[in-house]
Amino acid sequence: MSAQSTVVKPNTVPKLRARKGAEPIVCLTAYTAPMAQLLDPHADLLLVGDSLGMVVYGLPSTVAVTLDMMIAHGAAVARSATKALVVIDMPFGTYEESPQQAYRNAVRILQETGAAAVKLEGGQVMAETVAFLTARGVPVMGHIGLLPQSVNTSGGYAALGTGDLSVWDGIVADAVAIARAGAFNIVVEAVAEPLAVRITQSIDVPTIGIGASAACDGQVLVIDDMLGMSNRTPKFVKRYAELGVAIGEAASAYAAEVRARHFPDANYTYKLKGDNRPPAGEQTGGAKLPAGENK
Numbered sequence: 001m002s003a004q005s006t007v008v009k010p011n012t013v014p015k016l017r018a019r020k021g022a023e024p025i026v027c028l029t030a031y032t033a034p035m036a037q038l039l040d041p042h043a044d045l046l047l048v049g050d051s052l053g054m055v056v057y058g059l060p061s062t063v064a065v066t067l068d069m070m071i072a073h074g075a076a077v078a079r080s081a082t083k084a085l086v087v088i089d090m091p092f093g094t095y096e097e098s099p100q101q102a103y104r105n106a107v108r109i110l111q112e113t114g115a116a117a118v119k120l121e122g123g124q125v126m127a128e129t130v131a132f133l134t135a136r137g138v139p140v141m142g143h144i145g146l147l148p149q150s151v152n153t154s155g156g157y158a159a160l161g162t163g164d165l166s167v168w169d170g171i172v173a174d175a176v177a178i179a180r181a182g183a184f185n186i187v188v189e190a191v192a193e194p195l196a197v198r199i200t201q202s203i204d205v206p207t208i209g210i211g212a213s214a215a216c217d218g219q220v221l222v223i224d225d226m227l228g229m230s231n232r233t234p235k236f237v238k239r240y241a242e243l244g245v246a247i248g249e250a251a252s253a254y255a256a257e258v259r260a261r262h263f264p265d266a267n268y269t270y271k272l273k274g275d276n277r278p279p280a281g282e283q284t285g286g287a288k289l290p291a292g293e294n295k
Contacts, residue, residue: 011085013139017184025218036080043084048074050089065091074113086115092149099132121147123174127181134182142183144174146190161192179203188212211236
């Protein structure tokens with residue numbers, strides 16, 4: 001009797017929506033095809049975050065990220081993921097004007113990338129837009145708490161609800177409004193841990209924490225942060241590797257071998273086949289040395 005291979009079925013919006021209070025949802029960001037392929041077996045959800053503006057493009061914030069940038073990276077990730085649900089951030093300025101604007105741009109994202117859902121920031125003020133999208137077949141992932149796209153009005157990236165408890169009710173109300181509008185899960189970013197617990201208990205859709213609480217229904221981190229490939233290390237980031245150091249060491253070793261003419265050696269060069277002979281005067285069998293170095 002031959003062993004049958006296990007067929008891994010892809011995650012869907014209803015599947016993840018049903019994970020409320022059950023096994024935590026594993027979410028990571030991905031911006032490229034190779035990274036998506038590496039993360040796909042381990043993640044339930046891959047988020048093509050507008051954090052790519054800072055991580056990939058070196059921008060000071062997410063504000064300058066464009067729709068075309070998100071679509072290009074989103075398509076690469078969606079082509080490469082077979083198990084994880086792929087969600088793409090709607091960048092700043094592509095959904096705030098009206099529900100109709102949001103719908104047009106969300107449809108373009110889904111059609112041109114093959115992703116399953118979009119994510120947008122905002123609480124009560126965006127509830128009408130979330131309802132408009134979900135009623136028309138566009139799954140929406142919400143995002144409340146710290147809103148990176150609003151950094152110019154908020155003045156920075158400080159955690160919320162750690163000192164001024166008066167903001168708690170408003171943030172909980174944001175979560176409730178987005179959940180009732182139809183979001184299938186909600187990112188809760190950089191809030192006091194007890195507030196994240198309260199939010200999670202107040203809504204019937206999964207919460208995805210980032211700088212929130214282990215009591216959330218899932219967690220997300222920016223992949224470059226958790227792999228040690230970025231210079232920043234927010235308080236809520238645990239670095240599971242130091243690939244930035246490893247990459248620097250590899251580049252240094254490569255540079256040293258190139259400068260010493262140790263690379264490429266015979267193991268990494270192509271030889272003539274059979275009885276072929278090079279044209280008269282051509283050097284073979286090693287690197288051609290610059291003028292004056294032939295001995």
